[in-house]
Amino acid sequence: MKKLALTLLTGVLALNLAACGSTSGNQTDNGGKPNQGASGSRTYFMNPKSIGPAYWAAAEKGAKKAAADLKVEVLFNAPTEADSSKQINMIQDMLTRKVSGIGVSPNDAKAVGPVFKKAKGQGVNIVTWDSDAPDTERQYYVAPATDQEVGELLAKTIGEEIGGKGQVAFMVAGLGSQNQIAKSDAAKAYFAANYPDIEVVTTVASDDDQQKAYANAQNLLQTYPDLKGIIGFAGGEPPAAAEVVEQAVKAGTLEKNQVAITGIAVPSVVKNYIKNGTIKTDIIWDPGKLAYVTVYIMDQLAQGKEIKDGMEIPNIGTVKVDGQSVFIGTLEVTNENVDSFDF
Amino acid sequence: MSAWASRFPLKGNKLIVQMLLLLVIIVLFSFLSPYFLTVTNFMNVLNQMVEVGLIAIPMTMIIISGAMDLSVGSILAFSAVCMGVAYERGIDIWISMIIGLLAGLLCGAVNGYLIARHRMQAIVVTIGMLVMLRGLVYVINQGRPISGFPDAFYFMGQQYIGFIPVNAIFLVVMFLLASFVMKKTRFSTYVYGIGNNEEVVRYSGISVVRIRFILFMLSGLFSALAGIFLVSRLASAEATSGTNIELDVITATLIGGTHIFGGRGSLSGTFVGLLIIVFLRNGLNLLGVSVLYQAVILGALLLLAVGNKKFNGE
Numbered sequence: 001m002k003k004l005a006l007t008l009l010t011g012v013l014a015l016n017l018a019a020c021g022s023t024s025g026n027q028t029d030n031g032g033k034p035n036q037g038a039s040g041s042r043t044y045f046m047n048p049k050s051i052g053p054a055y056w057a058a059a060e061k062g063a064k065k066a067a068a069d070l071k072v073e074v075l076f077n078a079p080t081e082a083d084s085s086k087q088i089n090m091i092q093d094m095l096t097r098k099v100s101g102i103g104v105s106p107n108d109a110k111a112v113g114p115v116f117k118k119a120k121g122q123g124v125n126i127v128t129w130d131s132d133a134p135d136t137e138r139q140y141y142v143a144p145a146t147d148q149e150v151g152e153l154l155a156k157t158i159g160e161e162i163g164g165k166g167q168v169a170f171m172v173a174g175l176g177s178q179n180q181i182a183k184s185d186a187a188k189a190y191f192a193a194n195y196p197d198i199e200v201v202t203t204v205a206s207d208d209d210q211q212k213a214y215a216n217a218q219n220l221l222q223t224y225p226d227l228k229g230i231i232g233f234a235g236g237e238p239p240a241a242a243e244v245v246e247q248a249v250k251a252g253t254l255e256k257n258q259v260a261i262t263g264i265a266v267p268s269v270v271k272n273y274i275k276n277g278t279i280k281t282d283i284i285w286d287p288g289k290l291a292y293v294t295v296y297i298m299d300q301l302a303q304g305k306e307i308k309d310g311m312e313i314p315n316i317g318t319v320k321v322d323g324q325s326v327f328i329g330t331l332e333v334t335n336e337n338v339d340s341f342d343f
Numbered sequence: 344m345s346a347w348a349s350r351f352p353l354k355g356n357k358l359i360v361q362m363l364l365l366l367v368i369i370v371l372f373s374f375l376s377p378y379f380l381t382v383t384n385f386m387n388v389l390n391q392m393v394e395v396g397l398i399a400i401p402m403t404m405i406i407i408s409g410a411m412d413l414s415v416g417s418i419l420a421f422s423a424v425c426m427g428v429a430y431e432r433g434i435d436i437w438i439s440m441i442i443g444l445l446a447g448l449l450c451g452a453v454n455g456y457l458i459a460r461h462r463m464q465a466i467v468v469t470i471g472m473l474v475m476l477r478g479l480v481y482v483i484n485q486g487r488p489i490s491g492f493p494d495a496f497y498f499m500g501q502q503y504i505g506f507i508p509v510n511a512i513f514l515v516v517m518f519l520l521a522s523f524v525m526k527k528t529r530f531s532t533y534v535y536g537i538g539n540n541e542e543v544v545r546y547s548g549i550s551v552v553r554i555r556f557i558l559f560m561l562s563g564l565f566s567a568l569a570g571i572f573l574v575s576r577l578a579s580a581e582a583t584s585g586t587n588i589e590l591d592v593i594t595a596t597l598i599g600g601t602h603i604f605g606g607r608g609s610l611s612g613t614f615v616g617l618l619i620i621v622f623l624r625n626g627l628n629l630l631g632v633s634v635l636y637q638a639v640i641l642g643a644l645l646l647l648a649v650g651n652k653k654f655n656g657e
Contacts, residue, residue, distance in 0.1 A: 110579045
């Protein structure tokens, strides 16, 4: 009991210290406020879903580039696993640091609600990127394009490649994931409207598991011998499909170019398949550009500037603004330009 | 006799060493970051440590008794999701909360039954539960987060009394209660006894099975409590919540001076250990240190603590 009392006493002392600290902290804060508008003193926190995957590493490069170009400080950090509560702890910590803006790619769109509300109360701008949290106090959402646009683009690409006729299969990361549902529904609607002779035979899900995606692709070729095309709606699907098709061609069970493949994938992962002609067109956006634009938007907001449709972002180009969403646009990766991407 | 006599002052020393370490961390970060030593930040840290802290209470007792519970993170998620699903089905939020607690208690009872009654290895049983319950969580909610709880429920995780978070007050009260139990009751003597020499306790006519069973039940209950506080704080019950939380809990316990093979340790030590890891993480976050380095620093600290214990205790 004595030890416990001692512990509590230390705690109380620490709190006392904290209380003293807060007054001095406030003073420096007040003193620092006029400087807030000048460049160089603004700090932004960029918070991806996790640290580790190549996609986020590419985003970090873009965020750092934006920091250098705009002469602001950018902290890029996230938990090592895509964990919502750890992510929120980190956002809370950054709110005490009084950053000028926070760019979040939320792991859980609902769970970030309270912390976003707190941020707004403190006058910190929140911009979501890559993944949205609608129904929260976030200011803007930076995305490559609407799910509908991406879905339609994929459907259009495959429709043209197979001549508007035949069986097509969908490969998605998760059946329950909102962005996957929206994209595949848009693709289906596009087929129904423009290519009535295309039949979507099935939708298979890999749950973001590369081996499962691979097995799914093998099963598709077995089950549907007349299959003409495959659309992969997430980063892991097109390479899995391409690998399986190339192996089948090599084994002689499939003719070359019998099955067309398109989808969303990072260029470096599908480079060889594009060069071999297994994938003709791949759709992607630049995660670095996505992060760059997010930092830029936060910087504009912190300076009280307006976000306008068609606004020109230095080093990036124009962006489309629709309501609270900012779209940077997608890229088509083909044999001609596949070597020009560095991610 | 002399061994006993010399052990006690050393035990006291250990706590002082830990508190000095905590003080060094606090002073260090106060100099490094102007945002660290503020009431808001301290309250923030208290608010964040509650889930790990609640689970650390029974974990300390279990480790003292010479066992370990690795399933706490999964029990946390299981209880949280059970509560969420119950609420979604239209059951009153407070009754849903009790359902969540019962779910946790049930998991703890299964652990306790297998470990105490059938004398299975605690680590093996709880790893099994860790994997199985996490799977069950995904089955129950199909991987999608559950949210939209009533505002009254968020009182527990998001509100402040004065300027102190409600959940932090709850945590401190729980620690005081548990510390009292571990100092003043016969139960604690049995727990330390089992950790030191299980056979002797059994031959003294005390039911080791019952003590172990109670310990794992407590662990399940506190994990469920942590789950409910987490849901209240984050306003969302999701399948991934509590992943790897057992690592944080055990790290705090070990830094707090509890011996991994049991027999020695204290809740006050665990509380200080807890403060050390949360302040360290918070301070590093405030400085903008990448999580990758944070993991390295935390691991190094654990090695230091364990090394220090060997120096002191053996």
